[in-house]
Amino acid sequence: MTANTAALSGTGVTTAADIHANLTAPGLYAHALRRGEGRLSADGAFIGVTGVHTGRSVADKFVADDPEATQEIWWGKVNRKLEPAKFDTFTADVRSWLGSQKELFVEDLYAGADPAYRIKVRLVTTNAWHALFARNMFIRPPVEELAGFEPDYVILHAPEMEAKPEHGGRAGSTTLIALSFAKKIIAIAGTSYAGEIKKSIFTVMNWLLPAQGVLPMHCSANVGKAGDTALFFGLSGTGKTTLSSDPERALIGDDEHGWSDKGVFNFEGGCYAKVIKLSQEAEPQIWNASHRFGAVLENVIADERGNLDLDDGSLTENTRSCYPIEFIPNTAPGGMAGLPKNVVMLTADAFGVLPPIAKLTPAQAMYHFLSGYTAKVAGTEKGLGKEPQATFSTCFGAPFLPRHPEVYGKMLAELIGKHGAQVWLVNTGWTGGAYGTGQRMSIKHTRALLRAALDGSLNNAEFATDPFFGLAVPQNVPGVPTEVLNPRASWADKEAYDKTAKHLVSLFEKNFETFASGASEEVKKAALRSVA
Known part of the structure; x- marks a missing residue:
């Protein structure tokens, strides 16, 4: 077997090009600079520019409608159907395009810190900096484990190739991200945004792990000195990375994790x-x-x-x-820690009416998990404007869920009930008014509230029920002004607060209609309802 054949085993790519397989960071730096892929910062970081795509192209993500998987996939706007024949045409063209290049970069990596649930990933790309991105993001196997490496999943990454109409993607688009669970292949064309590499494998883990009794989660995680693990759910821009990177607590990971009966494990080996x-x-x-x-x-x-x-x-x-x-x-050794004691659901409330922290009942926790309210932050997805947009993304990660949200919601409910985790809702968005009038919640105040929640002291606080959202809100927390704890008190115009809060409740109510039929009676009772 030639070196090229071994490096590309399982990918279907054939080429006489130079193959740079499993290079370390210095080697990838050297090739990226030689090829003019970017430049260095004054401190030595590599700076890449992604061109027209500066966020995920959610409308260009498709899933092959394989007979083996079709019944279990949550079809719709998140998972758009791609005919298997068109998937085959697309991947054949991607392979051909990759094979025509003068050089390729290959990285063999793991997803999943727990060996019991780990998958092997092989990335084939045209750019050294994308290979370095993947090497940073995923788990790097020891050198001795690279010999004989055979991938479970393959990523064919062709950022400069343009998708064609016959590939079956979105009309008029030259970008296509296509995934087949049956063939275990991801093909990416027409976008240089590196996050597509990372999130494609997250989608795979969201597909594989529920069948193994493990809940995949779009969350960060850390662990205290006493072994108390905490999870931080939230969409991009809500503070998962910031709040989990706490000098007083060991970081497990900043974005993607699994929760098994043994504990929590990171899917990745890096942060984004x-x-x-x-x-x-x-x-x-x-x-x-x-x-x-x-x-x-x-x-x-x-x-x-x-x-x-x-x-x-x-x-x-x-x-x-x-x-x-x-x-x-x-950081936590090996990217793993014990069972969660606290679960934090982060939301960036653009309306500025949710409290900075609230204690949730199990039924409220499921309601807010299925709702997944936050504000999309400008630029995270292609096409967003400069202002945040209020949105509901179920399970705090709808774009990455191949299965129906109720699958993940039911698993979270069972794990919380079985292991007795306390759930909190934390607003990292606005206070004193809506976006444009109020100000962003102070990180200092949010950290103080979280530390009180995670060390258990907040459980002893006096709580009052918010009249609009039915949330248990603490009345006094050391280091946090009382007017911050009560969002209505932070608004100069109280009538405007009441009107805005009622409006947000109505949005929750409308959104929940999507999930109400599959929700338990307890969750339905916890659902927000419009008030007079």
């Missing part, structure tokens, strides 16, 4: 943090990790000397830093 307006004072761990050799920065602006301007969103508000998790000084 938003860095627009990143503060060295407020978020020192992420700031330091982003200012060093080995980090990959997406669409971050730097001057001619490579000095970063993290306040500059001229390319996109969705500027990103990707770095190995070991760049964070305090």
Whole structure:
């Protein structure tokens, strides 16, 4: 077997091109700079620019309608059907295109820190910096485990190739991200946004693990010195990475995890943090990790000397830093920890009416998990404007759910009930008014509230029930002003608050109609209802 044949085994790609397989960061840096793929920051981070696609192309994601899987897939706007024959045509063209290139980069990686649920992933790409991104994001096997590596799933990454109408994607689009669970192949064409690589494998884990009794979760996780694990659910921009990167607690991971009967494990080996307006004072761990050799920065602006301007969103508000998790000084060994004691659901409330923290009953927890309310932050997905948009993304991760949301909701309910985790709803959005009038919640205050929740002291606080949302809200927390705890008190115009709160309740009510038929009676009773 030739070196090329071994490196491309299982991919279906044949080529006489130079294959750069499993290079380390320095080697990938050298090739990326030689090829003119980007530049270095003054601190040695690699800066890549993704062109027209500065976020995920959600409308261009398709799933092959394989007979073996079709009955279990949640078809609709999230999982668009692609005829198997068209998937085959598309992947054949991607393979041919990759095979025609002068050089390719291959990385063999793991997804899943727990060996019992781990999958092997082989990425084939045309760009060294995308290979470095994947190497940072996934788990890097020891050298001795690379010999004889045979992938479970293959990513065919052709960012400069244009998808064609015969490939079956969205009309008029030259971008296509297609996944087949039967063939275990992901093919990506027409986008250089590296997040597509990461999220394609997250979708795979969301498909595989429920059948094994493991809940896949779009959440960050950390663990305290006493072994108390905490989960932080939330969409991009709600603070998963920021709040889980706590010097007092060991980071398990910042975005994707599994919850088994043994505990929690990271799917990844790196972090993918938003860095627009990143503060060295407020978020020192992420700031330091982003200012060093080995980090990959997406669409971050730097001057001619490579000095970063993290306040500059001229390319996109969705500027990103990707770095190995070991760049964070305090991490959980092996990316694993015990069973969760606290579950935190993060929301960036653009209306500014939700309290900064609330204690949820199990039924309320399921309701808010199925609702998945937050505000989409500008730039996270292609086509969003400059202002956040209120949205509901079920399970705090609808774009990555191949199965029906009720599958994941039922599993979370069972795990919380079995292991007795306390659930909290935390608003990292606005206070004192809606977006444009109020101000973003203070990270300092949010950290104080979370520490009180995670160390157990908040359980002893006095709680009052919010009249609009039915939430148990603490009345006094050391280090947090009382007017911050009561969102209505933070608004100058109380009538405007009442009107806005009623409006948000009506949006919750309308959204829940989608899931009401499959929800338990307890969850239906916990559902928000419009008030006079």
